[in-house]
Amino acid sequence: MKPAPFDYVAPSTIKEACTLLAESGGGATILAGGQTLMPLLALRMSQPFVLIDINKIAEIKGVKRTSEGFAIGAATRQCEILTDAELARHLPVLVKAVSHVGHHQTRNRGTVGGSVSLGEPAAELPATSVALGASIEAHSVRGARRIPASEFYLGPYMNVLEPDELVTAVHFPSWAAGHTTLFREVAQRPGDFALVGIVGALEVNNGAVSRAGLAWMGMGPTPIKARQAEQKLVGQQIANIDADAIAELAIADTAPFDDAHASAEYRRTVGKRIFARLLREAFNVRQAA
Ligand SMILES: Cc1cc2nc3c(=O)[nH]c(=O)nc-3n(C[C@H](O)[C@H](O)[C@H](O)COP(=O)(O)OP(=O)(O)OC[C@H]3O[C@@H](n4cnc5c(N)ncnc54)[C@H](O)[C@@H]3O)c2cc1C
Numbered sequence: 624m625k626p627a628p629f630d631y632v633a634p635s636t637i638k639e640a641c642t643l644l645a646e647s648g649g650g651a652t653i654l655a656g657g658q659t660l661m662p663l664l665a666l667r668m669s670q671p672f673v674l675i676d677i678n679k680i681a682e683i684k685g686v687k688r689t690s691e692g693f694a695i696g697a698a699t700r701q702c703e704i705l706t707d708a709e710l711a712r713h714l715p716v717l718v719k720a721v722s723h724v725g726h727h728q729t730r731n732r733g734t735v736g737g738s739v740s741l742g743e744p745a746a747e748l749p750a751t752s753v754a755l756g757a758s759i760e761a762h763s764v765r766g767a768r769r770i771p772a773s774e775f776y777l778g779p780y781m782n783v784l785e786p787d788e789l790v791t792a793v794h795f796p797s798w799a800a801g802h803t804t805l806f807r808e809v810a811q812r813p814g815d816f817a818l819v820g821i822v823g824a825l826e827v828n829n830g831a832v833s834r835a836g837l838a839w840m841g842m843g844p845t846p847i848k849a850r851q852a853e854q855k856l857v858g859q860q861i862a863n864i865d866a867d868a869i870a871e872l873a874i875a876d877t878a879p880f881d882d883a884h885a886s887a888e889y890r891r892t893v894g895k896r897i898f899a900r901l902l903r904e905a906f907n908v909r910q911a912a
Contacts, residue, residue, distance in 0.1 A: 626664035633676040637683065637762050640675055640789050645764040647673045649786035654678070655698060655737035658729045683736070683791045686710060692797040694760075697736020697790045701725075701748075704735065714795055716804035717755065720747040720822050723806075726814040736790045739772075742782050745816040745841035747808070749776065752793055753846045754823045754838035760792040769794070776845035798834075799826045803905045807897045808840060811884065817841045819890045821849070821873070821898050825856065825905070832856045832864075842877035842890060849873040861906050870899035 634640040644651055652671035654660055655678070663669040677683065683696040686707050693714065695704070704710060704721040711718050724730055724738065724747050738748040739759060752759070752772035759770045761784055772793075775782050784790070808820025823837035835856040837849035852873035856864070879890035 624665045624667065627667050627670040629664075629671050630673045631676065632673060633679050635679045635681070637680060637789065637791055640677055640680060641762050641764050641787070643673065643675050644787040644789060647675075647787075651675050651786075653740075653789060655734040655740075656700070656729075656732040658725070658733040658737070659741055659743075660737075677789070689794070691794065693795045694792045695735050695795065696792055697734060697739075699735045701730040701733045701735060701738065702727075705730070713797065713800075714755065716806050716822060716824055717751055717795065719804065719806045720751040723747050723808055723810075723817070723820075729814075735793055739775075739793055740782060740784070740790050742776050742780050742845065743816065744779050744843060744845055745818070745820070746846075747817070747820070747822065747840060750820070750838040750840040750846035751822050752795070753848050754836045755795055755798065756836055757793050757795045759790055760794060761788040762791050763788045767791070772846075773848050778844045798824050798836075802826045802834075805837070805901050805905060807901050809893055809897060818885045819879070819894045819897070821894065821901065823849075827861060830862065831858060831860050833858075837873060839873070839877055839894065842874075842879045842894060844878065844880075847877050849876050851876055864902065864906060866899040866902040866906070867895075869902060870895045873898055 632643055650672035654674050654676045677698055683698045685696050687694045701721050701724050738746055742749055757772045759775050761768055803825040805823040808817035810817050817840045820840035825832055826834035835853040837853050839847040852869050855872050874891055874895050879887040881887050
């Protein structure tokens with residue numbers, strides 16, 4: 624199959640890209656790593672009049688330390704996250720999550736902004752952005768805005784972006800040094816999208832949870848924030864935490880579905896198990912120390 628005809632442009636600045644988006648009147652599509660878009664073009668499931676290739680925009684590449692944490696440029700390749708020493712030290716769960724995104728080859732092209740914008744409900748980066756409390760920076764000819772990741776997704780592959788908006792960065796807040804990281808996913812094969820997965824971080828002060836960020840992959844039409852479990856965890860002495868009860872609460876916020884790969888019931892059962900086990904492992908570690 625060949626893509627339907629389109630005009631191709633490759634701007635070199637955010638300003639240029641936003642002007643092109645505005646001028647296209649909604650008929651343009653942004654090309655980042657192309658790992659999802661190229662097959663969609665070839666299958667003619669995406670037929671833009673203009674393809675705006677953002678791979679030449681240096682402003683939206685790279686990992687930067689900021690006063691609030693880290694700003695990751697939207698066109699940063701996923702593989703760059705795996706080799707970033709600062710991220711490995713300060714946001715290890717982000718690095719762990721990205722190591723589960725696709726394959727070596729797809730991570731060499733796939734971008735952070737592409738995965739976050741695409742909004743695949745089982746994807747690691749959108750869920751990690753929701754769990755860690757990230758915000759998404761979007762630009763248009765009208766200016767720039769920040770959208771909390773937890774408010775960014777409307778449904779499968781649907782986000783709140785206007786047709787003329789470009790994601791330029793994902794901003795991750797700092798988490799305390801030595802915070803507890805939680806990541807587990809179940810997939811049929813390594814590199815497949817998760818059937819079910821959970822990602823998160825916990826801060827513990829004086830033996831009690833002082834901050835919790837948790838989100839599910841593959842457990843609903845969007846990445847799902849496990850709000851009830853977060854609220855229940857904060858303030859609890861870790862020695863008194865009932866992992867099964869917390870896992871039950873975390874599942875209560877989900878809306879899993881049946882598909883060719885797994886039933887909703889399978890996702891709920893496995894989700895509860897892996898989360899409870901993860902909590903027990905995390906706390907046992909802490910108690911042992
Ligand atoms: C074999 C295979 C396995 C995969 N497995 C996984 C997996 O396990 N987990 C996972 O999370 N992903 C997986 N992926 C998806 C892939 O890794 C990318 O995350 C995904 O394709 C999006 O990134 P991209 O940069 O390639 O975006 P593209 O394919 O270029 O674009 C995707 C969509 O996002 C839009 N977009 C891109 N950048 C921006 C921006 N800056 N602003 C606004 N809109 C934008 C595009 O217009 C398009 O609609 C897999 C892909 C393949 C081919």
